[in-house]
Every structure is written in structure tokens, then in C-alpha cells.
Amino acid sequence: xxxxxxxxxxxxxxxxxxxxxxxxxxxxxxxxxLTWPFPVHYKIVRGASPDQVVRRNAEGLLPDFIAAARELxxxxxxxxxxxxxxxxxxxxELAHAVNVPVVASALMQxxxxxxxxxxxxxxxxxxxxxxxxxxxxxxxxxxxxxTPIIGTDGGRELSRVILDDEPELNTExxxxxxxxxxxxxxxxxxxxxxxxxxxxxxxxxxxxxRREFGLPIFSIYTFVTWFQSALVPPAFERRIGDPRPSx
Numbered sequence: 001x002x003x004x005x006x007x008x009x010x011x012x013x014x015x016x017x018x019x020x021x022x023x024x025x026x027x028x029x030x031x032x033x034l035t036w037p038f039p040v041h042y043k044i045v046r047g048a049s050p051d052q053v054v055r056r057n058a059e060g061l062l063p064d065f066i067a068a069a070r071e072l073x074x075x076x077x078x079x080x081x082x083x084x085x086x087x088x089x090x091x092x093e094l095a096h097a098v099n100v101p102v103v104a105s106a107l108m109q110x111x112x113x114x115x116x117x118x119x120x121x122x123x124x125x126x127x128x129x130x131x132x133x134x135x136x137x138x139x140x141x142x143x144x145x146x147t148p149i150i151g152t153d154g155g156r157e158l159s160r161v162i163l164d165d166e167p168e169l170n171t172e173x174x175x176x177x178x179x180x181x182x183x184x185x186x187x188x189x190x191x192x193x194x195x196x197x198x199x200x201x202x203x204x205x206x207x208x209x210r211r212e213f214g215l216p217i218f219s220i221y222t223f224v225t226w227f228q229s230a231l232v233p234p235a236f237e238r239r240i241g242d243p244r245p246s247x
Contacts (some may be wrong), residue, residue, distance in 0.1 A: 007076035009047040009212025012039035013231040014224060017068050019048045019084055022122030023161055024169045030083045030220055035203070036231055038228055041077045043068045050163045054086050054132050065090055066097040073098045078231045080104075081224055085127070085198035088141040103227050106220040107141035107198055113218055114144070121193025123150040123218075124185045124210035126178065128159050148189040152177045152202075162201050171204070186213060194218060 018031055026030040033040065044069045048061050058065075065087070069080050080094060080102045088105035095102040113123045125143075127133045130151025140143055152159045155177030161169045186192050195209060197219040206217040 008074075009041065009076035012041050012076065013078035014038070014228050015041040015043065015069070015072030015075075015080045017051055017065055017072070017080065017082040017087075018044045019045050019050055020044055021050060021163050021165050022167050023050075023201075024167070025201075026169070026171060026204050026225060028206070028221070030200035030203065030224075035221070037225070038232070040177060041072050041075060043072050050165055052086075053084050054129055054163055057132075057136075058087065058089060059135075060195055062090055062093055069094050069098050069102070073100055079227055081220070081227065083200045083220070085200065085220070086132070088137050091140055101227070101231075103223055105137075105141050105198075106196060106200065106218070106223050107138070107143050109196060109223050110141065110143040110147060113194055113196060117203055119194040120191060121188070122148060122191050123194055123196050124150070124189060124192040125133055125196050125198055126181050126185065126202065127151045128162055128201070129153050133198070148192060150181050150185040150188075152181050152199075155180060159220070161198070175208055176208060178202060182209050182213055186215075194221050 016030065016037040027034050029035060036126050045064050048064065052058065052061065072080060077100065079100050080098060082104050085105045085107050091102065091104040094104055110123055125147060127149060128151065130149055130153055133149065135145055157170050157173035182195060192215065194216040197203065197206060197217065200220040203219045203221045206219055209217050
């Protein structure tokens with residue numbers, strides 16, 4: 001067998017563009033490498049604070065994200081993602097800037113998830129900031145504008161710590177923020193059949209929502225694990241004696 005080179009790093013096909021933050025990244029968070037069942041590449045986009053990306057529409061940051069994505073690909077990434085759902089704004093530009101697939105936001109799952117739900121059910125979205133999530137963010141991810149959305153903006157902990165980039169996070173309060181938001185979403189929209197977490201920092205609480213409400217919970221974790229499985233398909237070896245298809 002002849003191996004082909006051309007990269008500096010191998011075995012980690014997913015490249016993750018990271019915001020420049022200091023808040024704790026607990027297991028389950030996209031920025032905690034222990035979250036992933038496979039190796040990943042990280043690249044921090046300096047100056048891309050949560051406030052700048054979420055509250056200020058990532059204004060002026062597109063060139064920095066493109067440069068960082070190109071560096072990840074040059075280092076060995078076969079696909080690019082980001083650690084903020086609000087970066088759906090950059091999906092088209094990032095995809096045009098690199099020669100590998102790009103999934104910029106968990107929001108991009110919505111059309112597929114809506115298609116797989118039973119008739120009469122809809123996807124509901126929980127976001128880190130309902131106030132900041134605009135129609136443009138939704139349009140860039142092909143999310144129907146009438147999709148039910150709720151934020152954790154008014155909660156005790158999660159949105160404040162993430163958006164203000166605080167150095168301490170009370171995970172129990174953050175978990176309660178998530179449960180409260182999901183409960184309100186379901187109570188206000190009786191047709192919710194599944195929940196999508198816009199924010200990549202919400203993944204640590206996905207199992208709590210599933211236990212509490214019994215609904216499928218989709219997130220950047222479900223998206224990137226699916227993405228990675230296409231970049232590195234499992235190799236299935238045929239065992240001796242296995243029946244072969246006949247034509």
C-alpha cells in the first residue's frame with residue numbers, strides 16, 4: 001500500500017473555528033476536546049468574543065474567520081465547523097473560501113429535522129439570545145421564519161456567563177435555565193416534536209432535556225458527529241463465510 005501525504009496533521013478531519021473566550025468549557029461543550037469521540041483540530045479566532053459575534057453580528061470578523069479556516073485546512077482538516085450558531089451568517093463565504101465542506105451552524109439542521117418529524121409537529125429552537133437572533137441568521141441557515149424559538153436570555157446564569165464571557169459558571173443554574181426555557185417553549189407551542197440547541201455551549205444539558213421532556217434533542221454535537229462520519233466513513237470488512245450478493 002502506498003500512502004499519500006500533503007498535510008502536516010492526520011487523523012483529525014474536523015476543524016473547529018473557536019471564539020476567543022475565557023468562560024468554562026465543561027465536558028459536552030464543543031470547546032472541550034474530551035467531548036468528542038474522535039480527534040479534532042481547533043483554531044481560535046482572536047478578537048471574536050461572544051459579545052462581538054452574538055450581539056454585534058460578528059461585524060468585521062469575516063476575514064479573520066476565513067483566514068483561520070484556511071489555516072485549519074492547510075494543517076489537515078477535511079471539513080470545517082464553528083463553535084457558535086450565530087455564525088450561520090458566514091456559511092456561504094466560508095464555504096466559498098475553502099475547498100472542503102463547511103457546516104457553520106447547528107441551525108442548518110432545521111430543514112432536515114423538520115422533514116423527519118411526523119405531520120403536525122415542528123422543531124423548536126433554544127438559543128443563547130432570542131434578542132440577537134435575527135431573520136438574517138435564520139435565512140442563512142434555511143430556517144423557516146415561523147419556527148418556534150426561545151432564548152435563555154432571561155435566565156439565571158447561562159446566557160449572562162457566555163455572552164459576558166465570565167470566568168465562572170454554575171452548571172446547576174445553567175441546567176435549570178435550559179429546563180425552564182424548554183418547558184416554556186413546549187407550553188407555548190403544543191406542536192413541538194423535537195428541540196434544536198442553537199448554542200454549542202448548551203450540549204452539556206441535552207441529556208437533561210431528553211429526560212425531562214422525552215423529546216429528541218439535536219445540537220452541534222449531533223451535527224458534527226454526523227459530519228465526521230462522512231469525512232471518515234467506517235470500513236467494514238467482510239468476514240469469511242459471509243453471504244455475497246447475487247445479481
